[in-house]
Amino acid sequence: MIFSYVRYRAQPTSTIPSGEIHRPMIPIRVIGPKATVQVFGLLDTGADNVCVSASLAEVLGVELSGDTEGALGAGSYAIEVWPGSVEIEVAQRDQSLSVAGSSWIHFGPG
Numbered sequence: 001m002i003f004s005y006v007r008y009r010a011q012p013t014s015t016i017p018s019g020e021i022h023r024p025m026i027p028i029r030v031i032g033p034k035a036t037v038q039v040f041g042l043l044d045t046g047a048d049n050v051c052v053s054a055s056l057a058e059v060l061g062v063e064l065s066g067d068t069e070g071a072l073g074a075g076s077y078a079i080e081v082w083p084g085s086v087e088i089e090v091a092q093r094d095q096s097l098s099v100a101g102s103s104w105i106h107f108g109p110g
Contacts, residue, residue, distance in 0.1 A: 001092050003043060031087040032060025050088065057084055 005022035012019035024043040029036055030052065037059060051073070057064055068080040087100040 001090070001095050001097070003092065026090060026092075029089040029091075030056065030060060031089065032057070032062050034061025035059055051081065052084075052086070054082070057082075060086060062086060 003024050003026045006025045008021050008023060010016055010019050010021050025040045026043050027038060028041045029038050037056065039056070049071070051071070054064060062084045064082040064084060066082070068082055071079055071081045073079040085100070087098060089096060089098040091097075
């Protein structure tokens with residue numbers, strides 16, 4: 001699948017002097033036990049895990065209980081996450097990819 005990059009305005013910095021960044025934001029469906037939600041996600045081809053906000057877990061009907069796990073978020077900031085299970089579907093034109101799992105999906109603050 002090939003996805004377009006979306007242009008965003010950001011605060012100009014020494015590393016982004018134009019204040020313009022491009023990110024591969026893609027439409028995805030997140031399918032939980034009680035609901036399905038269409039959202040946009042940042043495509044990270046080097047990621048080992050998927051992190052979804054705990055507020056979305058509530059909408060999807062994913063139960064977040066038990067022990068939290070430590071993880072590193074953006075900028076290597078430590079965050080606490082709960083493991084969970086949902087199905088994620090990415091579709092574009094006549095192609096689609098659907099994956100379900102629990103060991104690589106984490107729900108975190110947000």
